Amino acid sequence: MDSGALLFKQSSIRPGQQKQETLTARGIAQAMQAMNCRAVGIAPRDLAGGIDLLKEIQDKQNLNWLSMNLVDPKTQQPIFIPSMHVVVDGTGITILGLTDNQADRGKDANYSILPWQEVLPEAIARTAGSTDMVILLSNYPEKINNEIAGTIDGIDLILQSGHSTSNKPPNKIKNTLLAQTGARGKYLGLMHVNWTENGQWGENISDRIRAEQNRLDRINWQIGRMEKRSRDKNLENDKRYKQLTMEKDLANKKIAALQKAKEQATGEPCSFTNQFIGLKSSMPEDREIQAIIDQTTLEVNRLNRKRVHTSARQQNSVLSTLAGWQQCRQCHPKQVSFWQTTDHAGAWQTLKQDNQQFNEDCLLCHVTLPYYDADRVRAENLLLQLPASLNTVGCEACHGPAAAHSKDPEVAQTILPNEKTCLQCHTPDHDDNFVFSDKLGKIRCPRG
Ligand code: HEC
Ligand code: HEC
Ligand code: HEC
Ligand code: HEC
Structure with a gap:
């Protein structure tokens, strides 16, 4: 199960990224299905691609979207399944989906999201007597989930998502257990529940x-x-x-x-054990999931390769401030020769070997673009059509734009990098053991 906020990084798709982002969303859904995901809640962010995309994913990838309060504005009826019933080892479990209604969802008139107070009490009341256990998938923030647990009886477990990046050990409010796994696929939450006739959480x-x-x-x-x-x-x-x-x-x-x-008491109280499994890069890949990822990223690359020829580079671009590494050789031959021996010089080539040189999600850190301003770079449509001299983590990735300096070194200064410079690219996601002092030694340019 997952409480949502899976498909997109933001609540709307960035300009020009429609195809890449929906392709990626479909790949994620396919992987969730391959992992036997039974039910997924719908968070506001999942709506970035529109209702139709969710419907299509539901049909093609067989993913069960759950939301009781995402409704058709005319009929006020849920657009997706509001809840589902499953039987596990003889225990009847009702799973309900709830969508956070606080986000500003722009002008989309395709749907509306009702506040939880209007739908949840009734939905819980309806489950009484017909199920052994009730699980709520909620992407409301923790504060509201606590309020829900405090005011509505009959929810045994709330799985929350979408608002915090950290793992939280389960915590109990009245007879509702609230649990959460860190966002963005870094951890898997594994909870074993021993649910008894007693129906109350408690120690033995x-x-x-x-x-x-x-x-x-x-x-x-x-x-x-x-x-x-x-x-x-x-x-x-x-x-x-x-x-x-x-x-x-x-x-x-x-x-x-x-x-x-x-x-x-009828039987012992219910109990659980909980564990977070860190999904480190050193863990072996699952063959089936890896195949889905490979296929998705290859399609993204193919798609963007076509875009290269149709999208126009803007004038007045940040590019005019960059010289490219060849320009530096004339005055700094020693540093250029050294840099060419570092991994940075081959960073774009690394992507090419993986057929990912057109994937905009990768390029940002594998090329030379100084002000690490993803939005501007994307808005200017730069990533896909950089000149060859910038398709590398070049001098100016660390020393800043140096076109002016190359023309007149006495007047225009460059900068020297510090730890912050590196961390723009050496993020924990991509380099989980970055120690500045260690790594600096490997790339520091020689003097003179
Ligand atoms: C025409 C010659 C020339 C070119 C071309 C040139 N530089 Fe320089 N660079 C200099 C000189 C001269 C200095 C020393 C300036 C000073 O000490 O004030 C210097 C200093 C530097 C420094 C040291 C700054 C410091 O604070 O210690 C860096 C870094 C640097 N250049 C990077 C580059 C990069 C990157 C390029 C290519 C994009 C480049 N330079 C192109 C002449 C050049
Ligand atoms: C523009 C993004 C970017 C910046 C800025 C950057 N790096 Fe890198 N770095 C990379 C990429 C990408 C690679 C991998 C290149 C490859 O293998 O193709 C890499 C590889 C390395 C490596 C070799 C692999 C390893 O981890 O031992 C070292 C060392 C390194 N970087 C240190 C630094 C340091 C220190 C800084 C800051 C002074 C820095 N980098 C700034 C993107 C960057
Ligand atoms: C946020 C910056 C960033 C992004 C985005 C990024 N990378 Fe990297 N990548 C790095 C850094 C930093 C390294 C060097 C880390 C190291 O070697 O320890 C690296 C190293 C690599 C390496 C060589 C080292 C290895 O793990 O085998 C490959 C291959 C690679 N990246 C592929 C990709 C692909 C494919 C994408 C897009 C799906 C991507 N990168 C996106 C920063 C990034
Ligand atoms: C990954 C980051 C990185 C890249 C890429 C990089 N440098 Fe450097 N460079 C450094 C660091 C770190 C220093 C040392 C700064 C200090 O002493 O504080 C340095 C120092 C320098 C200096 C001053 C040397 C002196 O006399 O003290 C020059 C000149 C220079 N680099 C030129 C270049 C040129 C030209 C390129 C491209 C061919 C380049 N650098 C690529 C990180 C980088």
């Missing part, structure tokens, strides 16, 4: 009785020792003794209450 009562019994034994031992040591003294007025006897009474009462609860 027998364990609690045993713990209480141990406590009582310790108290009795302390009381016994005090009595033994002060045979003649009157202990009635001893503060410590009084305290211990009071604790003894309390422990006895607690054990009695727990034993009674145990007799009355």
Whole structure:
């Protein structure tokens, strides 16, 4: 299961990226299906490609979108399945989808999103008696999910997504457990649930009785020792003794209450274990999923290769500030020769070997574009048609645009890179062991 915010990075598609982003979205859906995903909630971001794309994915990739409050504006009826019922090991489970209605969704009149207060209480009421367990897939922020758990009874588990990048150990509000896995596919959340007739989350009562019994034994031992040591003294007025006897009474009462609860409960309370599995790059790839990724990225590359010839480069571009590495050779031959031995010089070639040299999601870090301003670079349509001299992580990726400096080095200065410069590209996603001081040594240009 997933609570949504899967398909797109933002709530709208960037200009010119319609095809690449919908291709990628389809690939993601295909991979989710290959991983046996039973149900996916719809977050506002999943709507970036429009309702029709979601419908198409539902039909072609067999992915079950769930949302009870994403409705047709005319009929007010859900556009996708509001909930589904599955039986796992004899336990009937109802899964409900809820879409965050707080985002501004622009002018799309194809759908509206109702606030949870209008639909959720009724939907939960309808499940009463007909299911053993209720799971809500919600992409509302945590604060609202907490409010939902606090005000509506009958939801056993809320899986949330889309608003935070961190893992959160499950936390319980009344009888609702709330759980969340870090965003963007970095972790897998693995939760084992032991759901019993009891229907209430709790620690195992027998364990609690045993713990209480141990406590009582310790108290009795302390009381016994005090009595033994002060045979003649009157202990009635001893503060410590009084305290211990009071604790003894309390422990006895607690054990009695727990034993009674145990007799009355139908079965043991429900329990779970939870684990986060970090999806590190060192983990072996799954063959089937890798094939989907390869196919998707190859299609993206093919698609963009065609675009190269149809999209016009804008005038007044950031390109005019860049010289390209060949320009530097005349005055800095030593540094150029050194740089050519570093991996940076072959960064674009690396993409080409993978048939990814037209994938705009990769190019940003494998070419020379100084102000790491993805939006501007994309708006100017630069990535696909850089001159060969910039198709590499060249001098100006670290030293800044140097066209002016090359013409008149006395007047126009360059910059020297610091850690921040590197981190624009050496992000944890692409380099999970970047230590500046270590790596600097490998690429620092020679003096003179
Ligand atoms: C016409 C000769 C010439 C060209 C072409 C040239 N430079 Fe320079 N560069 C110089 C001179 C001269 C200095 C020393 C200037 C100074 O110390 O103020 C210098 C200094 C530098 C420095 C050191 C700056 C510092 O603060 O220590 C860097 C980095 C640099 N250049 C990068 C480049 C890059 C990158 C290119 C190509 C895009 C380039 N230069 C092209 C002449 C040139
Ligand atoms: C424009 C993006 C970009 C910037 C800025 C950048 N790098 Fe890189 N770096 C790359 C890419 C891409 C590769 C991989 C090239 C390849 O193998 O094809 C790489 C490879 C390396 C490598 C070799 C592989 C490794 O990890 O040992 C080192 C070392 C390195 N970079 C250090 C740095 C340092 C230090 C800085 C900052 C001073 C820096 N880089 C700035 C993109 C960048
Ligand atoms: C945010 C910047 C960034 C983006 C985006 C990016 N890369 Fe890289 N890439 C790097 C850096 C940094 C390295 C060097 C890391 C290292 O070697 O430790 C690298 C190294 C590589 C390498 C050589 C090292 C290896 O892992 O075998 C390949 C291949 C590669 N990238 C392919 C891609 C492809 C394909 C894409 C697009 C799907 C992409 N990169 C997108 C920054 C990026
Ligand atoms: C990955 C980042 C990176 C790239 C790419 C890079 N440099 Fe450097 N360069 C550095 C660093 C780091 C220093 C040392 C800065 C310092 O001393 O603080 C340096 C120093 C220099 C200096 C000054 C040397 C001195 O006398 O102190 C020059 C000149 C220079 N680089 C030119 C170039 C040229 C030309 C290219 C392209 C062929 C290039 N650099 C590519 C990172 C880079």
